[in-house]
Amino acid sequence: MDVNALGVTSATESSSFVAEDELSAQGLFIDDINRLRILDPSLADQTLKLKTECDQFLQSTESKSYFL
Secondary structure: OOOHHHOOOOHHHHHHHHHHHHHHHOOOEEOOOOOEEOOOHHHHHHHHHHHHHHHHHHHHHHHHHOOO
């Protein structure tokens, strides 16, 4: 039987969560590939999404401007 399936965390996992909480309280975050970041991962995702949307908008307006 898988212990993690029961919702039981190991001491290492538990201390990892505590460390991440302490870091985030100081404005530091660990990303999904374990790199230290100063930007909250959810905010970084929103920023990347906005950049992508802006790029798509600019591409669509550039292609239409040739017909004016």
